[in-house]
Amino acid sequence: MSDKLKRVAIIGSGNWGSTIAKIVGNNIKKFGTFENEIKMYVYEEMIDGKKLTDIINQEHENKKYLPGHKLPDNVVACADVAESAKDADILLIVLPHQFIERTCSTMKDQIKRTAFAVSFSKGFYVNKDKKVELISAVINRQLDIPCYVLMGANIANEVAAGTFCEATVGSRNYEHAQLIKGLIQTDEFRIVIKPDTEVIEVLGALKNIVAVAAGFSDGLGFGDNTKAAVIRLGLKEMVKFCEEFFPGHHPQIFLESCGVADLVTTCYGGRNRRVAEAFVKTGKDIKTLEEEMLNGQKLQGPDAAAEVMEWLKSKGQTNKFPLFSAVHDICERRLEPKLLLEALRHHPEYW
Amino acid sequence: MSDKLKRVAIIGSGNWGSTIAKIVGNNIKKFGTFENEIKMYVYEEMIDGKKLTDIINQEHENKKYLPGHKLPDNVVACADVAESAKDADILLIVLPHQFIERTCSTMKDQIKRTAFAVSFSKGFYVNKDKKVELISAVINRQLDIPCYVLMGANIANEVAAGTFCEATVGSRNYEHAQLIKGLIQTDEFRIVIKPDTEVIEVLGALKNIVAVAAGFSDGLGFGDNTKAAVIRLGLKEMVKFCEEFFPGHHPQIFLESCGVADLVTTCYGGRNRRVAEAFVKTGKDIKTLEEEMLNGQKLQGPDAAAEVMEWLKSKGQTNKFPLFSAVHDICERRLEPKLLLEALRHHPEYW
Numbered sequence: 001m002s003d004k005l006k007r008v009a010i011i012g013s014g015n016w017g018s019t020i021a022k023i024v025g026n027n028i029k030k031f032g033t034f035e036n037e038i039k040m041y042v043y044e045e046m047i048d049g050k051k052l053t054d055i056i057n058q059e060h061e062n063k064k065y066l067p068g069h070k071l072p073d074n075v076v077a078c079a080d081v082a083e084s085a086k087d088a089d090i091l092l093i094v095l096p097h098q099f100i101e102r103t104c105s106t107m108k109d110q111i112k113r114t115a116f117a118v119s120f121s122k123g124f125y126v127n128k129d130k131k132v133e134l135i136s137a138v139i140n141r142q143l144d145i146p147c148y149v150l151m152g153a154n155i156a157n158e159v160a161a162g163t164f165c166e167a168t169v170g171s172r173n174y175e176h177a178q179l180i181k182g183l184i185q186t187d188e189f190r191i192v193i194k195p196d197t198e199v200i201e202v203l204g205a206l207k208n209i210v211a212v213a214a215g216f217s218d219g220l221g222f223g224d225n226t227k228a229a230v231i232r233l234g235l236k237e238m239v240k241f242c243e244e245f246f247p248g249h250h251p252q253i254f255l256e257s258c259g260v261a262d263l264v265t266t267c268y269g270g271r272n273r274r275v276a277e278a279f280v281k282t283g284k285d286i287k288t289l290e291e292e293m294l295n296g297q298k299l300q301g302p303d304a305a306a307e308v309m310e311w312l313k314s315k316g317q318t319n320k321f322p323l324f325s326a327v328h329d330i331c332e333r334r335l336e337p338k339l340l341l342e343a344l345r346h347h348p349e350y351w
Numbered sequence: 352m353s354d355k356l357k358r359v360a361i362i363g364s365g366n367w368g369s370t371i372a373k374i375v376g377n378n379i380k381k382f383g384t385f386e387n388e389i390k391m392y393v394y395e396e397m398i399d400g401k402k403l404t405d406i407i408n409q410e411h412e413n414k415k416y417l418p419g420h421k422l423p424d425n426v427v428a429c430a431d432v433a434e435s436a437k438d439a440d441i442l443l444i445v446l447p448h449q450f451i452e453r454t455c456s457t458m459k460d461q462i463k464r465t466a467f468a469v470s471f472s473k474g475f476y477v478n479k480d481k482k483v484e485l486i487s488a489v490i491n492r493q494l495d496i497p498c499y500v501l502m503g504a505n506i507a508n509e510v511a512a513g514t515f516c517e518a519t520v521g522s523r524n525y526e527h528a529q530l531i532k533g534l535i536q537t538d539e540f541r542i543v544i545k546p547d548t549e550v551i552e553v554l555g556a557l558k559n560i561v562a563v564a565a566g567f568s569d570g571l572g573f574g575d576n577t578k579a580a581v582i583r584l585g586l587k588e589m590v591k592f593c594e595e596f597f598p599g600h601h602p603q604i605f606l607e608s609c610g611v612a613d614l615v616t617t618c619y620g621g622r623n624r625r626v627a628e629a630f631v632k633t634g635k636d637i638k639t640l641e642e643e644m645l646n647g648q649k650l651q652g653p654d655a656a657a658e659v660m661e662w663l664k665s666k667g668q669t670n671k672f673p674l675f676s677a678v679h680d681i682c683e684r685r686l687e688p689k690l691l692l693e694a695l696r697h698h699p700e701y702w
Contacts, residue, residue: 153579164692165576166583166701190580190701224620225516228504229541232517232612239606251602255590261583264615269575341515350517350541 006033008183009088010040011081011103013056016120017094018066019160024092024183025072033182041084041103042077053077069160086110090118090179091143097123097135098298104142116176117147118169122204123300124307132311134201146173148180149197151204152257153265159189166190168258170197192256196249199242200258206241207263208301209308210234212327214267215276216337230323230340231267233347235260237321241308244317272301279330280337302331322347357384359534360439361391362432362454364407367471368445369417370511375443375534376423384533392435392454393428404428420511437461441469441530442494448474448486449649455493467527468498469520473555474651475658483662485552497524499531500548502555503608504616510540517541519609521548543607547600550593551609557592558614559652560659561585563678565618566627567688581674581691582618584698586611588672592659595668623652630681631688653682673698 008028010021021040028034045052047064055063056077060070078084085091085107095103100121121135136147152167159165167184169191171177177193185191194200210231217230239254254260267273275289282289286302305328312318318325326343329335359379361372372391379385396403398415406414407428411421429435436442436458446454451472472486487498503518510516518535520542522528528544536542545551561582568581590605605611618624626640633640637653656679663669669676677694680686 153576153583155575158574158576161574163574163577164580164695166580187696190696190698192700223509223512223514224506224616225504225509226514228612228616229515229517229608231615232504232606232608235606235611239603252590254606255583255586257580257583260586260611261579264582265575265579268619344515345538345541347541349543 005035006089006179007035007087008038008090008092009084010038010075010092010094011084011107012094012120013040013042013062013077014065014094014096015156016154018062018069018071019156020092020094020120020184021075022066022069022071022160023186023189025075027183027186028074029072031182033179036074038075039078039084039088040075041081042079044079051079053079066156066160082107082110087112089115090183091115091145092118092120092183093139093147094120096298097121097125100125100135100138101127101142104139108143111143111145113145115143115145116173117143117145118180119147119149119201122151122201122208123304124205124311126307126310130310132307134198136197136201146176148173148176149201149204150180150184150191151200151262153261155265155269162188164188164190166192166257166261168200168256169193170200170258171195172197194250194253194256196246196253198246199249199253200256202242202246203238203254203258204262205300205304206238206308207266208270208272209305209324209327210238210263211266211270211272212276212301212305212331213323213340215273216280216327216330216340218273219277219280220338220340227267229344231263233323233344233349235263236349237323238263240320244315244320245311272299275299276301285333286331301327305331320348356386357440357530358386358438359389359441359443360435361389361426361443361445362435362458363445363471364391364393364413364428365416365445365447366507367505369413369420369422370507371443371445371471371535372426373417373420373422373511374537374540376426378534378537379425380423382533384530387425389426390429390435390439391426392432393430395430402430404430417507417511433458433461438463440466441534442466442496443469443471443534444490444498445471447649448472448476448651451476451486451489452478452493455490459493459495462494462496464496466494466496467524468494468496469531470498470500470552473502473552473559474655475556475662477658477661481661483658485549487548487552497527499524499527500552500555501531501535501542502551502613504612506616506620513539515539515541517543517608517612519551519607520544521551521609522546523548545601545604545607547597547604549597550600550604551607553593553597554589554605554609555613556651556655557589557659558617559621559623560656560675560678561589561614562617562621562623563627563652563656563682564674564691566624567631567678567681567691569624570628570631571689571691577695578618580695582614584674584695584700586614587700588674589614591671595666595671596662623650626650627652636684637682652678656682671699
C-alpha cells in the first residue's frame with residue numbers, strides 16, 4: 001500500500017447514506033489511514049428555501065433524510081457527483097438501486113484507476129436489454145473498478161442512534177476488506193467479512209420478496225406458525241436461488257447478518273411486510289399503497305419479485321420457486337392472496 | 352410390516368398432547384393402517400368436581416388444557432400410564448421434560464419389544480449423576496425401543512385451530528418415519544423427515560436460551576437491529592454446539608422448521624422472550640415471574656441455559672459460547688442484563 005492517505009467519497013445521502021457518513025466521518029478522525037475530508041454526493045433539493053447541501057455543510061445535519069443526528073464536520077456535501085467521486089480511493093455507493101446506472105455513468109470519467117467501490121444497495125437492476133444484473137455488477141461494468149458489498153440487518157435510524165448491530169461485507173480481496181472494516185466498524189456496528197460477494201448481495205434483494213409473503217400472511221390473519229413457515233420456505237428458496245445461479249459459496253453464508261438476520265428483521269419490522277399486509281386488508285393495489293404509505297417511494301419487494309420471475313423464466317426454473325412465483329402473481333392481482341397457502345402446501349420442500 | 356393393525360398411544364395430554372391427539376385421531380379414521388382406538392394417558396386431576404379423564408371421555412374435550420377443541424371420539428383418556436402404553440406399537444410421548452424419566456419408568460414393563468416412540472418434548476434432562484441427556488436418549492434408555500423426535504415452529508393452539516404450519520421429524524428409519532408422517536401430516540400440518548435426530552432435538556432445547564436473550568434485548572429497549580444480531584449470534588452458537596457435540600449432520604438442518612423457524616417464532620412470540628423482557632423491566636427473579644406470569648409453570652430457557660453450561664463446563668468449552676454464558680449469568684443475577692452487550696461485542700464471530 002502507498003503511504004499517501006486514502007481518500008473516501010460517499011455517493012448518496014439518503015437515510016442510509018447519511019448514517020454511513022456519520023459513522024465513517026467519526027472513524028476517519030480516529031485513524032491516520034485516511035484523508036480527513038470526505039465528500040458526500042447529495043442530490044440537490046430545496047428545503048424551506050435553502051439548498052440541502054448548504055444545510056448539511058452549515059448545520060452538519062441532513063435535515064431531510066436523517067434529522068436529529070449531527071454529521072461530523074469532515075463530511076462535506078457536494079451536489080456534483082463527478083466532483084464528489086474525483087480522486088477518491090474508496091467509493092461508498094449508497095443510492096436507491098434505480099439511480100445506480102445513471103449516477104455511475106455521470107461519474108465514470110473521474111474515477112481513479114486504483115479505486116474500489118462498496119455497494120450498499122439491496123435489489124437487482126434490470127438493464128436496457130431486460131437482463132437482470134446485480135448492482136455491484138452494474139457499478140463494476142460502469143466504473144471498471146472492483147465493487148464489494150455491505151449488507152445486513154441494519155435499519156438506518158437505529159444504526160445512526162448507535163444501538164448494537166452487525167453487517168456482512170462481501171469481498172475476496174483481503175487488503176480492501178480490511179480497509180472497509182476499518183472505515184465502518186465501531187464498538188456498536190460489527191463487521192464480518194465473507195468472500196461470497198454475489199450471494200451476500202442476492203440475499204439482500206431476495207429477502208424483500210419473502211417479506212411481502214410474510215406481510216400477506218399477516219394480512220390474512222394466519223398467525224405465528226404460518227408466518228414462521230412462510231419465512232422458512234422463503235429462506236429455502238433464497239438458498240435454492242443461490243445454489244442454482246451462484247454456486248460455490250459457503251453453505252453457512254445464510255447464517256450471516258446478510259442472510260437470516262436481515263430476513264427476519266424485514267419480515268417482522270420492515271415496510272415490505274407492512275405494505276403487503278395493507279394490500280390484503282384494503283384490497284388496494286401496490287402503486288396506490290406506495291403513494292399512501294411511502295410518499296410515493298417504490299417498494300422493493302414487488303419489483304424484486306418481478307425481476308426474479310424474469311430471471312427464472314429465462315432459465316426455465318419458475319416451478320422450483322413457488323413462493324416467489326405466488327408473491328409476484330398476488331402483487332399483479334393474478335392470484336387471490338389466500339392462495340399463497342396453496343404454494344406453501346405443495347412446496348417442493350414436502351416432496 | 353405385519354398385516355396386524357398398528358396401535359397408537361399418546362402419553363401426555365397437555366396443550367400439545369391434546370393437539371396431537373386431535374390430529375392423530377382424525378387421521379387414523381381416514382386410513383386402514385392403524386387400530387381405530389387411541390389411548391391417551393392423562394394425569395388425573397379434578398376439574399369442577401369431575402375427573403379430567405371422565406370429562407374427556409364424555410365430552411370429547413380437554414377442558415383444562417385445550418378448551419374449545421373437540422377431540423375425535425376414538426381418543427380414549429386413561430389415567431393409568433402403563434395401561435395406556437400396553438400393546439402400543441407407536442408411542443407418541445408428549446410430556447413436560449421433567450416428567451419423562453419418572454413416567455417412562457412406570458410404563459417400561461408394559462412396552463411391546465417391537466414398538467417405537469416419538470418424543471415431542473423440547474429440553475434437556477439432567478439425570479441423577481448430573482449428566483445432561485437428550486430426552487429421546489432417556490426414553491430409549493428407559494423403554495429400550497427406538498425413539499424419534501418431532502420438533503418445529505408449532506404453537507399448539509394454532510396447530511389445533513388448523514392454521515398452516517410445518518414440523519421436522521428426525522428419524523433414520525425410513526419405514527418408521529413414513530408411519531409417523533402418515534399419522535401426523537395433514538393438509539395444514541406438513542412434515543419434513545430428516546435423519547439428524549439428535550441435532551433436531553438439541554435445536555429445540557437451545558432455541559429457548561436464545562429466546563431469553565432476545566427477551567433481555569427487548570427489555571433493555573435495544574430495537575430491531577440488536578434483536579436480529581442476538582438471534583443470529585444465538586443461532587450461530589446453536590450451530591457451533593451441534594458441530595462440537597453432534598457432528599456429521601447435514602449443514603442445512605438449521606434451515607428446517609426445527610431450526611430457524613422455531614427459533615424465530617420463539618424469539619418474537621414465545622413465553623421465554625416475554626418473561627425475560629419482564630425480568631429486565633421489573634427486576635424480579637425468574638422464580639417470581641414464573642409464579643406471576645405462568646401460574647408457577649417452569650420456564651424452559653433458564654433451565655436449558657443452566658444445563659448447557661454444566662455440559663460446556665464438563666468439556667472445557669464455555670468460552671466458545673458467550674451468549675449462552677451471558678444468559679445463564681444474567682438469569683442467576685451474577686451479571687447485569689445490559690452486559691449482554693459485552694458478550695455480543697466481543698463475540699468470536701467478530702474475531
